[in-house]
Amino acid sequence: MIEFELPAMSCGHCVTAVTEALHEVDPAAGVEVDLARKRVQVESLQQRERLARALSEAGYVPA
Known part of the structure; x- marks a missing residue:
């Protein structure tokens, strides 16, 4: 299991974008x-x- 903290994630739309x-x-x-x-x-x-890069490219830089 890999865990990321995403300070920029703040709403349902963010959840969808991160998942996608x-x-x-x-x-x-x-x-x-x-x-x-x-x-x-x-x-x-x-x-x-690779997963962290995908999150960053989507605008959710892991802390």
Whole structure:
């Protein structure tokens, strides 16, 4: 399980954008978003750096 803290994530639209960005990298990824804590957990075979890059490109730079 890979976890990211995403300070810029603040609404339902953000949750959708984060989920879509991660699924573009790994369509089979398991994504759990905790909007209140501004965290996302990802179950994926992709490397952490690749997932972090996808989040950053979507505008949600991991802290």
